[in-house]
Amino acid sequence: MAAPIFLLAPPRSYTSLVNAMLGQHPQAFGLPELCLFNVDTLIDLWRGSKTEISENGSLVRHGLLRTVAEIYGGEQRTSTINMAFAWCCAREQVNTGLVYHEIVDKIDPLVVVEKSPSYTMSVKRMQAAHRTFPDARFIHLVRHPVAQCKSLMAINDGAFCLKMEAFELRDDLAMIEPQIAWHDININILEFLDEVPPERRIRLRGEDVMAEPERCLAHIARWAGLRHDAEAVEAMMHPERSPFARFGPVNALFGNDPNFLAGPTFRPHKPKLPPLDKPVPWRQDGKGLYPEVISLAREFGYA
Amino acid sequence: MSEAPSLGSTPRKRLSPSAENPETGRLDPSNLKPHQLALRQAMVEAFNAKKARKFLEKNVKHISTNRDLADGIKFLFDEQGRPPENMPLEDVIEERKKLEYQMRWFEGILLELRNRLVRVKELEDYALEMLSRAMPDR
Numbered sequence: 001m002a003a004p005i006f007l008l009a010p011p012r013s014y015t016s017l018v019n020a021m022l023g024q025h026p027q028a029f030g031l032p033e034l035c036l037f038n039v040d041t042l043i044d045l046w047r048g049s050k051t052e053i054s055e056n057g058s059l060v061r062h063g064l065l066r067t068v069a070e071i072y073g074g075e076q077r078t079s080t081i082n083m084a085f086a087w088c089c090a091r092e093q094v095n096t097g098l099v100y101h102e103i104v105d106k107i108d109p110l111v112v113v114e115k116s117p118s119y120t121m122s123v124k125r126m127q128a129a130h131r132t133f134p135d136a137r138f139i140h141l142v143r144h145p146v147a148q149c150k151s152l153m154a155i156n157d158g159a160f161c162l163k164m165e166a167f168e169l170r171d172d173l174a175m176i177e178p179q180i181a182w183h184d185i186n187i188n189i190l191e192f193l194d195e196v197p198p199e200r201r202i203r204l205r206g207e208d209v210m211a212e213p214e215r216c217l218a219h220i221a222r223w224a225g226l227r228h229d230a231e232a233v234e235a236m237m238h239p240e241r242s243p244f245a246r247f248g249p250v251n252a253l254f255g256n257d258p259n260f261l262a263g264p265t266f267r268p269h270k271p272k273l274p275p276l277d278k279p280v281p282w283r284q285d286g287k288g289l290y291p292e293v294i295s296l297a298r299e300f301g302y303a
Numbered sequence: 304m305s306e307a308p309s310l311g312s313t314p315r316k317r318l319s320p321s322a323e324n325p326e327t328g329r330l331d332p333s334n335l336k337p338h339q340l341a342l343r344q345a346m347v348e349a350f351n352a353k354k355a356r357k358f359l360e361k362n363v364k365h366i367s368t369n370r371d372l373a374d375g376i377k378f379l380f381d382e383q384g385r386p387p388e389n390m391p392l393e394d395v396i397e398e399r400k401k402l403e404y405q406m407r408w409f410e411g412i413l414l415e416l417r418n419r420l421v422r423v424k425e426l427e428d429y430a431l432e433m434l435s436r437a438m439p440d441r
Binding site for chain 2: 246265
């Protein structure tokens, strides 16, 4: 069985695009967000959590349902999604690691590529992935903190920050601060990656993939032990050809970032890298990035 | 690109004021001081209120005209304006019919359960009354 490749990154870090690109490699198979390591048994994906800022809701299940429909039913239609529901019901008490194994076995010999940004919210979730697949490879995808935070705040007013307890406390006010989420998630990833042998982890700047896709994709393929010839790289330049790069049937619409699902075609471009020492646009008090965030961004190669 | 990203020897502190819950690995606000918890709660409530207000505004706008309703699902269409490949209209209609059918079933089941509850309650009341009559001293 070929061990999967996991993309680890905060949300809004080009994860959907890069995941779909790698998944189009002739020897790989890119999946939507399975979110399986968020919970212990499959039924927990339906039960969800009961806290005020929960991750429950049917959206976390769309990726899994679409995957099961595609790989067992050969297509994503309401009927195959209903079949996927039944498939999940039959495994409701099964450990999610075993469920993941079953999916990987079904896809073998292709290498599974997956990213669920929710894994990075807790070191334990990433450890669960590593325990399940000790030979798995991990790509740490990073994005400039200002660009990532701006993008995060543009989606549901930064609702994700609440899940990461990313708020700044002052004497008389608490305010949402996305750079805390950027920092803490990257620290989670670094802390987890310390447990992974160096040859099975790699760090990549999303902006570099956007600007020099052929070079970066060939580099990743070589690192992952996959073909890195021109044909393989050309296949990876077409994320829109993935069966998951569009909306799903009416009973499982998503499983990925809706912006990506609406426009999955890749257009190479050179993203702007804002300065690290200027006021940030989401704060009204004219303050900028925290020193800890600047320091980490510099480690990631942002000047 | 770096081959072996690492945290280094000294673990760095997280910036969130909430501490990590050792059981779940998620950040948990229960360690905060009472006034900090109150500030956080006020922020969460303000956020949720804003979210609910936006949702209502958006939906009220959508039901006002058919054009707005169409705008509401526009995001499902691809870059060329084509409808979703996996979602033929027949499937949407079938799903709607299935949901209506299931709702009717649940409503029927709910009605049946309510009737049974009324009967069981009557039986329970009658039995308790008989019991109290049979044991007047207790």
